[in-house]
Amino acid sequence: MFNLTKHANKRLNQRGITGKTFKLFLQYADREVNVGSGDFALSVSNSQSRALKSAGIQSDLASKISRLVIVCTAEGVIKTCMIGNDKKGKYYTAERKRCRNDFKRAHANDNQSFALYS
Numbered sequence: 001m002f003n004l005t006k007h008a009n010k011r012l013n014q015r016g017i018t019g020k021t022f023k024l025f026l027q028y029a030d031r032e033v034n035v036g037s038g039d040f041a042l043s044v045s046n047s048q049s050r051a052l053k054s055a056g057i058q059s060d061l062a063s064k065i066s067r068l069v070i071v072c073t074a075e076g077v078i079k080t081c082m083i084g085n086d087k088k089g090k091y092y093t094a095e096r097k098r099c100r101n102d103f104k105r106a107h108a109n110d111n112q113s114f115a116l117y118s
Contacts, residue, residue: 002026002072002076002077003076003078004077004078005077005078005079005080007079007080008079008081011080011081011082012081015068015081015082015083017064017081021064021065021068024065025042025044025070026042028044028048028051028052028065029042029043029044029048029070030047030048031043031044031045031048035071038073038074039071039072039073039074039079040071040072040074041069041070041071041072042069042071043068043069043070043084044066044068046066048066049065049066052065052066064083067083067085068081068082068083068084069081069082069083069084
C-alpha cells in the first residue's frame with residue numbers, strides 16, 4: 001500500500017513512531033491536504049481522534065496519532081513524517097484557499113484556461 005523512503009523511516013524512528021502506532025495512524029487517517037508538487041499530507045481529523053479514544057486505545061497513543069502528519073506522493077511513497085502541533089503542522093493539516101492566480105499558474109500551458117479569465 002505505502003512504501004517508506006529512508007528519510008521517512010529515519011523520521012519515524014526519531015519521533016518514536018512504532019509499527020503498531022503507524023498502522024493505527026493509517027487506519028484512522030481521514031484528512032488529505034494537497035501540499036504541492038503532487039504530494040499530499042495525511043492526518044487524523046478531530047472526529048477520528050475522538051473515535052480513537054472511544055475505541056479503547058490508550059489516551060497517550062491516541063494523542064500521538066492525532067498529532068502525526070505524514071507527507072506522501074500520489075504513487076503511495078511516504079516522504080516524511082512530523083508531529084504537527086506547531087505552525088508548520090498547521091500548514092500540513094489545513095486546506096488552503098485557492099485564488100485566481102493559483103489557477104492561472106496551474107494551467108499556464110493551457111491556452112483555453114486563460115480565455116476564461118480574460
